[in-house]
Amino acid sequence: MTSYFQHAKFKVPVAHMRNVVGSFWRKSSALTGQYEPMSPSEVATVDGSPVPFRGDIPKYAGTEHQQTRKRFAEPRPLLEEVENLIATPLGGGWHDNCLFERYSSCKPGLRMLLENKVPTREVETGYVIQSEHVDTFGDWTSEYLTPLAGIANVDGPVFLPAAFAQKGYVRRDMARTSIDFQFVDAPILIKRAKVIRQQMYIRYWTPEYAQNLRRLLGAQPVSPKRGSMIYLSRHGEPSEVAVRTHPNLLIEKIVKDRGGIVLRTDDSSLEDYLAAGEHAETVLLDHGSAGYNLSYWQPKRVIEFVSDQWWMNSFLFFATSIGVPDYGIICTDQGSDDEIAKRLTDLLETPIA
DSSP states (O other), X not given: OOOGGGBHHHHHHHHHHHHHHHHHHHHHHHHTTSEEOOOHHHHOXXXXXXXXXXEOOOTTSOSSSEEEEEEESSOOOSEEEEEEEEEOTTOOEEETTEEEGGGOSSXXXXXXXXXXXXXXXXXXXXXXXXXXXXXXXXXXXXXXXXXXXXXXXXXXXXXXXGGGGGOHHHHHHHHTSSOOEEEESSOEEEXXXXXXXXXXXXXXXXXXXXXXXHHHHTOOOOOOOTTOEEEEEOTTOOOSSOBOOOOHHHHHHHHHHTTOEEEEGGGOOHHHHHHGGGGOSEEEEESSGGGGGGGGOOOSEEEEEEBXXXXXXXXXXXXXXXXXXXXXXXXTTSSOHHHHHHHHHHHHHSOOO
């Protein structure tokens, strides 16, 4: 049974509280010269094009069936060279005894500020990916692989926070590339560091970033069989961040009754995803990192099951960036199982846009 403390309804307010608390020490540390946040101009955004969807409107998604892409107002340099950068296990990027947000591989927190930063070894050169999160496959895909995919020639080791060392999907993707990934298990002094800056605002995917990712992964999507359907069910899968609950068994039955197949993400391998591409004209998925396996498919329709307690528009932007013309959303917090089934049936029986 899922603990209440693992559920999104507990995790989300706790995350907000931690962010509020963190803002206080960041401000005070900046005043004392121990911390250098990114400037307002570096994080300012402008709106891009709206992306439509059908079905339900999530609680925090506004009032219209669309979400608007955003991008950074000022383009960032893809690479920023820094002399004598200290990279720490938690992802800190220290320069001249100051913790720099734009050189860190994870959003700076209080533990990072207090972390030991005395280097145990030195290297001549290497890459660090400026990022914010190290928790999920989605973080790895969008905040590490995607900016890395924008570098034409990675000619040195790429240093990763220690948290990634235990992630099976990181090890898997390391083995599939020729890149020299190294985990930072103790502070390292990089004499000539190359910091890869995030180009994409949060996870507001555009076709450029999605295609870069596909190229790095060597993805070769196949055309799905006409009328095929697959459901990526999170039934039985523990979340790396916060548990969300959906009527998985109900959705699985609806899909099977319509001749579709179910792929439970808890026990599916990369080979399973690759083999399932021919069954993916319509893809149903629970909101979660497994949605990035759309990289290997070319669906014509995607329907995402979301919770109002934990949702972001990342998969809407990602799917449309790989060319999916029809996107639907079902909020499983809204209504009974029968009502959810009815709304899902309506989406499935509407011709693909």
